[in-house]
Every structure is written in C-alpha cells, then in structure tokens.
Amino acid sequence: MIGWDDIYKVLAAMFPLYVALILGYGSVKWWHMFNSDHCDAINRLSCYFIMPLFTFDFTTRINPYKMNHLFIAADIISKSIILLAIWLWANFTNKGNYSWSITCFSLSSLNNTLVVGVPLMAAMYGPLGENVVIQSSILQFMLWIMILLLMLEIQRAKRPLDDSAVSSLELATRCESANVEGVSRRSSLVILIKIVGLKLAKNPNSYACVLGLLWALVSNRWNLEMPIIMAGSVQIMSRAGAGIAMFCMGLFMAMQEKMIDCTAKLAVFAMVLRFMMAPLSMAIGSFSVGLRGDVLHVAIIQAALPQAIGSFVLAKEYGLHANLLSTAVIFGTLISIPLLIAYYVVLNLLL
Template identity: 35%
Template sequence: MISWKTIYHVLEETVPLYVAMILAYLSIKWWKLFTPEQCSGVNKFVAKFSIPLLSFQVLSTNNPYDMNLKLILSDAIQKSLALLVFAVISRACCMEKFDWLITCFSLSTLPNTLIVGIPLLKGMYGDEAVKLISQIVALQSLIWWQIQLPLIVSNSIRILSDGGLGMAMFSLGLFTALQTKIIACGTKKTLLSLGIRFLLGPALMVISSYAVGMRGTLLKVAIIQAALPQGIVPFVFAKEYNVHADILSTAIIVGMMAAVPVALGYYVVVDHPRPRL
C-alpha cells in the first residue's frame, strides 16, 4: 500500500500549484479583481517571460552527455507509435484528418511535464525523478546544453523563472474563470480526450519502455509522467491556429482536477506490484 508519507510529499509539492489556480479563479468569479484585458496581459507575461525562462533554466542545467539513452529511445518510440496510430485512424474516420491527427497526438504524447510533472514526481521519487523529467523536457526542445552562466545572468533568470510555476497556474485559473462553462467541448469529446490522455498515452509509453528494456525507477517515472495532465503549450498553439482549442482547454482543466488522484493511482500500480501466488 502507498504510505501516508508519500501522499504527504506529493501534496506538499502540488497543493501550492492548486492554491495559485484557485486564487486566480476566485479573483475573477468572486472578487472581480481583473478585467479580461488585464487577464490577457497576465497570460502574455506568462507566455513570453515566465515559461520560456523556466524552460531555459531547466534546459541550461541539463547535461546531454548524462542523458539516459533508453529514456530517449522510449520517448521517441512512444511519439512515433502515437503518430502512426492516429494517422491511420484520422485518415479512416475523420473529415478534418490533419486537425484531428495534431489534436490526438498532442493529447497522447505532450503532458504537462514542466509545470505539474516536476513537483509531482519529486514528491514520489525525489530529486532523481526531477533529473529524469528534465531530460524529457529537453528532448522536446531543439537545443539543450549544460552551461555555467555568470552569476549576474543566472540570478536575473532565476528571479523570473522561480515564479514560472505559480504564474502558469495562476494564468490557467484566470482562463478557467473566463470560460462560460468548464466542459467546453461536450461530454463525449471530454471523455475521449481524457481516455487518450490518461490511458492511451501511458499504454504507449509502457510498450515503448519495455521495447527498449527499461526497468526500475526509470520505467516508473516514464509511465507516471506519461499520465500527467495535458500540457498548456499545445493549447496555446491550438488556440492560435484554431485547431480544436475547446478540446485541449477542457482536457487541461479537467485533467488538472484529476492529476493527483490519477498520478497516485499509477504510483500504486507501478510501484507496488501484486505479490506472486
């Protein structure tokens, strides 16, 4: 059974994120502190400064020579499998083939690793999980390196990047409060998106991880990170190019609500296998 200590460590890392999101939601719905124009300014600050600098801070401290080859291969195989599966399905069943291919690929392979994954998995597996998660973030970027920046530059970046997690969650809370309804795409599409996010994505990661021989903590971290809620960045691009933004926004909002229970459920399954008879 999962220990109360582990649950506490997970909550210790994740509850502050939800506090930021709830405060933002209440600031719109109850306290009327922000206008839609001001919310747009907050969102732009997060998109242009907080998240890019947070990503840079993670990437700049990652050493590509220490990256785990099996983790790289499993991540690449998972995305390749998802692309192949949804290319076939969208070609056979969907009118807007390319739009659905992009949406389903995003749902199955692009979790909220940076904002939710790092604190959540840190509570489960400690700093080693953070190192592995940082490698996955690096894999989704074009350039990564380990670089020792001058202290004046490092501190300038750190001041803004340290608030990246909180500001991203605050921005999500503002976005949620501005919606007329939380489930914007209907019940059927919501259930489909959650199934792809929390079931199919981890299943593809299990297949790809076993295919490259991953075992132990590395395997567990890979599976649980694949079951994290939907990433925010794909929604930003979906909204920009009008590609099923309603589905991705619903997946983010509902997924954030279910993130901790789902992650703890996967933690129980992968970290506490049933004894053999």
C-alpha cells in the same frame, strides 16, 4: 514504497497552483478587474516571455552527458507511435481533421513533468525517478513542443490561405512578399513553409530550449557556472511560469459562460488520451528498446502524468480548443494522484 508523507509533499506542491487558478478566476468573475483584451495580453506575456525563460532556466540545469539513451529512444518511439496513430486517424477516417490532430497530439504527448512529475517520481523511486522525469522534460521542451509549435503555426498560416473570400490581389501580394513567382493556388505550400518558418524564427519558445541545452553542454564540459547577474535575470521571470499559466487558465474559465466549457464526452476523451494512450505507447517503446526494472516503471508512470500547463497557454494563444485543454489540466491534475499510485502498485506487482 510511497507513503502518506510523500503524497502530502505532492499535494503541497500542487495546491499553490490552484490558488493561482482561483485568483485568476475571481479577478474576472467576482472582482471584475480584467476584460477579454486584458486576459489576452496576460496570456501573451506568459507565452512569449515567461514560458521561454522558464524553459531556458530549467534546461540549463541538466547534465546532457549523463542521460539515459535507452529511455530517450523509448520516448521517441512512443511519440512516433502517437504521431502515426493520429496521422492515420486524420487521413483515413471521416471524423479526422488537422486541427483535432494537433489537440490530440498535445493531450497524448505533453505532461506536467515539473510540478507533479519531479516530486512524485522522487517519492516513488528516489533519485532515479527524479532523473528520468527531468530527462523527459528536456525531450518535451526540445522536441515535442517544437513539433507542436510547428503544427500550430501551420494551422494558423493555413486559415487565410484556405479562405475562399481572399482576393487574387491579396494572394499576389503574399506571393510577392514571400519572393515566390508563378505560384498557383495555393500550390501554396512554398508560401506556407515561408510563413511558418518566419513565425517560428520569431517565436522565442522555438529556440529557448536549444540555447539552454547549448549552455548545459558547455557548462558541464568545462565546469562553468552561469554568472549571477544572468541567472538572476532569467529566474526573476521563469519562477512565475507555472503560476502565471494557472492564473491565465482562471481568467479563461471566468470569461466563458460556463466554468468548464467542455462536454463530458470530450473531457473523457481527453482523459483517455492522457492516462491511457500515453502510458500504453510508452510501454511499447520501452519494451522495444529493452528497458527493464525501475527504469521501465518510471518511464510508464511519467508518461501518465497530468496534462502540461504550458499546453493550455499555447492552445489559448493559437485559439485551438483551449476549453478542452483547460479541462484536461484541471481535472487531469485532480485525478492524477490516485491514478499514478495505482500504476505504481500494478507495475510493481506485474513487472
């Protein structure tokens, strides 16, 4: 049973994040140290250097040979349900569109497994809870963030292709650069695929987790340890991951006219996706594969963890609803503790 000491440990882990947030906010709003160009540069540093090393560092520490295959199957089913629901909404409703589909997927799929998840699940369910939430983070890094990156790159690549002001000369140049001949407008799917593929190949986030998993497979198979010089080189940047992400969020908030540049309706919408749709879909996936007992409880609760900090970094980098993602991270983290404890109590009573 979780106690006050356990809640304090979680709060103690979360409090430094808000120190970084306040420092980022104050550096722009109060001390006028950075302008918008500086903020963009800091966010790119986080997106392309710190986050990939953070992902690689964390992935190398797991043992892929001891993962819970039923939980993995449940998680895949859960996210498949979310993707299907978003696809139906985007294609068969008047308000559905591709850009909001990306944001909805991020809100309902990417959670804070490390900063909040590990200490909270360990407090609730001991080593079992910690182990399951770490497995969830690996799936998130390897699969779901990759899908999000693919969607974001497609969105970015589609913008100029959908612009009616693009001249025929520019279109022809793009066709030539992509080694595509005789492609009409903008049957442009082939060009789009080439552009997206090239962008993903250049993005270190797209293969950081794969490299980390390969090392984890090799090191656990033959009991190898990463050389100290290599581990130190990775960790010196990766340890700044969560802090720099929150600092960037503070910068972003300070650059807006209002500290929270998001309507109450959108904020509620984000909280519903994060704390209701995500655990509901995980419950369906868990029941479908036969998860029971504490593993079932952990699977559902970890799906209701607050929004992943990295999702804001990507939203800011790709210019897609960063205001909503910042709100989801900040308020989601604030209200997550009582909500997660409520889930814990209810699940222990009902299941």
